[in-house]
Amino acid sequence: MDFFELGNLQKYFGENHVVDDASFCVKRGEVFSLLGPSGCGKTTILRMIGGFEEPDGGKIFLDNEEITNLPPNKRKINTVFQNYALFPHMSVRDNIAFGPRTSGIKEAEVEKMVDEMLEIIRLKDLGDRMPANISGGQKQRIAIARALINKPKLLLLDEPLAALDLKLRQYMLLELDRIHDEVGTTFIYVTHDQGEAMSLSDRIAVMNNGKIEQIGTPAEIYENPKTRFVASFIGDTNFFEGTVTENIDREYTKIDMVGLGEYPAYNDKKFEKGDRVTVSIRPEKFSIFMKEPGDNLNNCEGVVEDIVYQGAQTRYWVRVKDYRINVVMQHNRCSLDFKQPTWGDKVWVAWHRDDVTLLESPH
Amino acid sequence: MDSRSVIGRFFSKIKHGVPEWALSAPSVVWLLLFFLIPSLLVFAIAFRTADPSGGIDDGWTLETIKNVLRPEYVWVLWRTVWVSVAVTVICLLLSIPVGYWISRQNPKYRYWYLLIFIMPLWTNFLIRIFAWRILLNPEGFLRRALIAMGIIPSDVFLLNNIGAVIIVTVYTCLPFAILPIYAAAEKFNYSLLEAAQDLGASRFKAFYSIFLPGIRRGIITAILVVLIPSMGSYAIPDLVGGVNGEMLGNKIAIRASAYRNLPEAAALAAMLSIIITIPIIVLWLRQRRVAKTTGSALKSHVEGGLVK
Numbered sequence: 001m002d003f004f005e006l007g008n009l010q011k012y013f014g015e016n017h018v019v020d021d022a023s024f025c026v027k028r029g030e031v032f033s034l035l036g037p038s039g040c041g042k043t044t045i046l047r048m049i050g051g052f053e054e055p056d057g058g059k060i061f062l063d064n065e066e067i068t069n070l071p072p073n074k075r076k077i078n079t080v081f082q083n084y085a086l087f088p089h090m091s092v093r094d095n096i097a098f099g100p101r102t103s104g105i106k107e108a109e110v111e112k113m114v115d116e117m118l119e120i121i122r123l124k125d126l127g128d129r130m131p132a133n134i135s136g137g138q139k140q141r142i143a144i145a146r147a148l149i150n151k152p153k154l155l156l157l158d159e160p161l162a163a164l165d166l167k168l169r170q171y172m173l174l175e176l177d178r179i180h181d182e183v184g185t186t187f188i189y190v191t192h193d194q195g196e197a198m199s200l201s202d203r204i205a206v207m208n209n210g211k212i213e214q215i216g217t218p219a220e221i222y223e224n225p226k227t228r229f230v231a232s233f234i235g236d237t238n239f240f241e242g243t244v245t246e247n248i249d250r251e252y253t254k255i256d257m258v259g260l261g262e263y264p265a266y267n268d269k270k271f272e273k274g275d276r277v278t279v280s281i282r283p284e285k286f287s288i289f290m291k292e293p294g295d296n297l298n299n300c301e302g303v304v305e306d307i308v309y310q311g312a313q314t315r316y317w318v319r320v321k322d323y324r325i326n327v328v329m330q331h332n333r334c335s336l337d338f339k340q341p342t343w344g345d346k347v348w349v350a351w352h353r354d355d356v357t358l359l360e361s362p363h
Numbered sequence: 364m365d366s367r368s369v370i371g372r373f374f375s376k377i378k379h380g381v382p383e384w385a386l387s388a389p390s391v392v393w394l395l396l397f398f399l400i401p402s403l404l405v406f407a408i409a410f411r412t413a414d415p416s417g418g419i420d421d422g423w424t425l426e427t428i429k430n431v432l433r434p435e436y437v438w439v440l441w442r443t444v445w446v447s448v449a450v451t452v453i454c455l456l457l458s459i460p461v462g463y464w465i466s467r468q469n470p471k472y473r474y475w476y477l478l479i480f481i482m483p484l485w486t487n488f489l490i491r492i493f494a495w496r497i498l499l500n501p502e503g504f505l506r507r508a509l510i511a512m513g514i515i516p517s518d519v520f521l522l523n524n525i526g527a528v529i530i531v532t533v534y535t536c537l538p539f540a541i542l543p544i545y546a547a548a549e550k551f552n553y554s555l556l557e558a559a560q561d562l563g564a565s566r567f568k569a570f571y572s573i574f575l576p577g578i579r580r581g582i583i584t585a586i587l588v589v590l591i592p593s594m595g596s597y598a599i600p601d602l603v604g605g606v607n608g609e610m611l612g613n614k615i616a617i618r619a620s621a622y623r624n625l626p627e628a629a630a631l632a633a634m635l636s637i638i639i640t641i642p643i644i645v646l647w648l649r650q651r652r653v654a655k656t657t658g659s660a661l662k663s664h665v666e667g668g669l670v671k
Contacts, residue, residue, distance in 0.1 A: 052557055072560040085558035089576040099562035150562065 003028040003063060003186060004154060010057030011044050011210075018044050020210040022058070026154075026203075031180060031187040033197040036207030037233070042190045043082075045207075046156050049188065050079045063153055078147035079156040083163060084139045086131040092142055093118075093127040099150040117145040120182060121175075137168045141175065148183055157189045161196060173199055194234050198222070206230045224268070228359050231280040238286075238325050240279040241361060244271050252353060255279060259321045263298040265356040276361040283328040285355035288316060288341055289348040299350035304341050316341065318349050325349055402636065409630035417623030424626075431630045436614065443611040444638065446525060447593040450532045454540040454589045455582065457533070462544035462581070463574070466551065477545060481538050488535065492602045495531045496522060499603065523605025531599050536592065540585040547581025548574075583646050594639050611635050 002025035011019035019041045026032040034042040047053040049060060051072035060068045067075050078099070086095050093114055100110045118124045121141040126134060134142070140160060147155055160176070161169045177200060180187055191197050197204050198218040205215045206229075214226045225231035228239070242257040244267075253267035257279055271277055293299050302320035314335070316327045327349060341347050412422040465476045483491060498505050499521035509515045521527060555577060559569035575582070597612030604610070611631060619628035 050557075050561060052561075072557070073563045073565055077561075079558070079561045081554055081558055081561075083552075083554065085552065085554045087555060087558070087573055087576075089579075098559070098564075102559075102563040102568065146562065 001061065001064060002026065003030075004188075005061040006045070006049070006058070007061070008058040009045065009048060009055050009060070011041070011048065011053065012056050018210050019048070019055075022207075022210075022212050024205050024212065024215055026186060026188060029184050029186055030202045031189060031200055033189045033191060033201040033204045034207060035191055035194060035197040035204050035233075038192055040207040041210040042192075042207050043158060046079075046158055046188065046190045049154070050077055050156050051075050076153040077156060078150050078152040078154075079158065080140075080143045080147050080160050082158045082160070084131075084143040086139055086143060086146070088131050090131075091127065092123070092129050092131065092134070095131065095142060096146045096149055098146065103150070113149055117149045120148070120179060121145045136164050137172055140164065140172055144176075144179060148179070148185065152185060155185045155187050157187060159191055160189075161191070161193070169196075176200060198234075206233060208233070223357075225280065225357060225359070228278055228280070228362060231357060231359060235282060236326060236328075237280045237282050238323070240281070240323065241363070242277050242279050244273050244275045244277060246273055253358075255356075255358070259323070260300055263356075264353045265358060266354045267358055269358055269360075271358055276363060278359040278361045280357040280359055281351055281355065283315070283326040284330070285351050286325065286327040287350050288318070288327055288329060289350055290339070290341065290345070292348050293350045296352075297350040298353060299348045302347060302349055304343055304345045304347055307341075307343065314340070318347060320349060405629045405636075406633050408626055409633050411626050413624050413626045417625065419625055427626045427630045430627060431634060436631065436634075439609060439611055439614055440634065440638070442525070442609075443594055443596075443635075446529060446532070446610065447590055447596075449529055450536060450593045451586055451590045453529070453533045454536050455544075455585060457537060458540035458544045458585060459575075459578075459582070461541050462548040462578070465541075465545050466548035467553070473549075477541075480541050483534075484538055489598065489602075491535065492531060492599060495527070495534070495603060499527055499530075522603060523608065525604065525608045527603040527605075528596075528600050528608045528610070531603050532593050532596060535599065536589040539588045539592075543584035543588065544578060544581040547578035547584075551577045580650070583650055587643065587646060590642055591639050595635060 004026040006022060006024050009019055009022040010017075022041070022045055024032070034045060036042050044053060048055050051067075051070060051074075055068060058068070059066060062076065067077075087098065090098070096114045096117055097110050100113055101107075105113070114127070115124075118127055121144060123138060123141060123145075126138060126142075131139060131142070143160070144155075144157075157176075161172050164172060173196060180200075187200075189197070189200060201218060203215060203217055204221050206213045206221060208229045214221055214230045216224075221230060222234050225234065231237050232239070240257045240260065242255040244253050245256045245262060246254045247267070248254060248264060251266060251268075252264050253271060254262050255265050255277065256262050265279065287293075287297075288304075289299070292301075300320050302318040302325065304316055305319045305324065306317040308315040311331075313328050313330050316329065318325045318327055408419060409427055410423055410425070412420040412424045413427075414420045461480070465473055468476060497503060500506070501520055501522060503521075506515075506519075506521050509521075510517050551574065555573050556569045559573045560566065564572065595612055596610055597616055600608045600610045600613050601616075604613075611634075615628050615631045615635070618624050618631060
């Protein structure tokens with residue numbers, strides 16, 4: 001049994017099936033993210049782990065102990081709430097000391113623990129301030145310290161960076177990572193921001209409509225999405241509808257992409273001849289050529305419609321029959337030294353057969 | 364200069380926030396004329412000699428002050444204080460759960476619940492007290508039912524005693540305690556209670572160590588709006604209190620009307636004013652401390668307006 005286990009969790013709000021048979025395991029010391037759009041049920045799962053909602057079915061285990069029906073104050077779990085939930089009538093020190101004081105630890109020991117936590121979050125000078133007098137990023141770190149001081153077996157973080165502005169978010173992301181390295185606590189992190197989830201997590205569960213669609217490392221989820229939702233929610237992609245016309249061998253298959261023609265594609269999901277599929281190709285997997293590329297690459301001919309120059313890369317939209325294909329080209333060499341495609345140019349869009357993801361068609 | 368430009372200049376000055384004193388002048392003048400000066404007059408009258416016909420004589424005396432410090436009055440004063448404190452405590456014990464409960468209800472229905480608690484105020488104060496007289500009457504339904512159920516022994520009377528004063532005062536003050544507590548509870552961030560439980564606190568500990576301090580402004584306001592009127596209470600003890608339920612307000616009324624001794628009535632009134640000022644000053648200092656610690660002095664200035 002893994003360190004933390006969630007088995008077939010169910011939750012209804014009235015008629016709404018907000019959590020539909022969610023199961024996953026988390027290893028000790030791991031950062032595990034629940035990622036999905038708002039209303040997908042991720043926060044409800046977190047609240048059930050924390051003990052603030054009762055599941056309508058399923059079980060929760062932590063460190064070989066079933067905790068499904070324990071009240072929040074009896075679980076060795078602490079939460080960093082979305083809006084920090086710092087106690088406004090207590091100083092920063094008293095906020096951090098709340099947990100140990102409640103559990104009856106001696107005052108001298110509590111003071112020492114608080115100093116230690118203030119050291120970890122690098123806010124030693126703010127101990128006597130009131131929460132109203134500190135910035136958002138500082139509140140965030142204090143909320144983390146207030147949770148971590150209890151030495152929880154599991155730390156839950158509910159959209160902890162959502163209320164911060166972009167620069168602070170990026171900084172706090174690094175801080176969170178550093179704090180995790182320092183204390184080694186197991187984190188379950190809820191977010192709707194794929195960037196946060198990707199950069200922080202060891203593994204991610206992508207959720208939609210109460211269901212977990214896929215669990216995997218950030219790279220697995222990005223490069224090999226299992227469903228159309230995961231492919232579109234994580235990063236950008238281009239979708240094409242198609243039908244399997246023949247299986248070339250055990251690995252490759254030929255797809256008739258509607259309106260474009262037949263192309264070979266990597267077939268890891270074992271689609272059979274006649275299956276309808278959705279083909280997903282990420283923008284950076286495409287290349288643009290000014291003349292027809294060599295035989296190794298799949299390609300099709302089109303016209304450049306839109307160009308957005310982004311410094312490190314350029315984004316093109318190329319019209320190929322009924323499709324507007326989104327292509328991202330990295331500038332590995334100085335882009336001024338080469339002739340770049342421009343509006344109205346006739347170009348070839350090319351991709352490798354291995355960089356195609358075949359998904360079950362919704363039709 | 365025509366009037367339009369004068370008005371225009373006046374408002375543009377307000378907009379720039381210049382004459383702050385000018386804006387508060389009307390209320391300051393009002394308080395001075397109709398509150399502070401009359402209060403000082405009452406204090407002054409306490410030192411004048413009484414005129415047998417019910418007016419005030421020309422002389423000055425300290426006799427009246429000595430007179431009102433007689434044990435008989437100190438007794439009534441003590442009763443006034445403890446009854447008011449008891450009423451305030453009972454009101455808080457009732458209104459905090461009610462305020463909490465209403466603030467946790469669906470926002471769509473909150474105002475209806477609030478309305479239920481405020482509705483009694485639509486009936487005249489005196490009529491409601493008379494209604495209690497009927498309810499608590501020795502031959503009334505309530506007492507008979509309680510005796511029949513064995514809840515009270517048959518020699519206990521509900522009317523014309525201090526218990527009746529407390530019950531009826533709590534009844535009349537309760538809406539005024541519920542309103543500020545509900546207002547504070549509605550603004551309270553309930554995720555703080557979850558945070559406290561998350562950090563190991565029981566529901567009860569979360570309630571008293573996080574919720575009560577969180578709504579302390581509402582509690583302080585509720586204390587003031589219940590404690591002060593009940594200390595000055597006159598009609599309720601007069602109608603349901605009987606001989607042993609008399610409070611200072613009744614003594615003042617009797618001295619002023621039946622005994623026609625204005626200086627003694629004034630001395631008692633002054634004593635009551637001083638007693639009432641004590642909790643105001645204590646709570647005001649407390650609120651100032653609270654304001655300082657939360658670092659929002661301006662906010663408390665606005666919300667604590669009632670205190671001043």
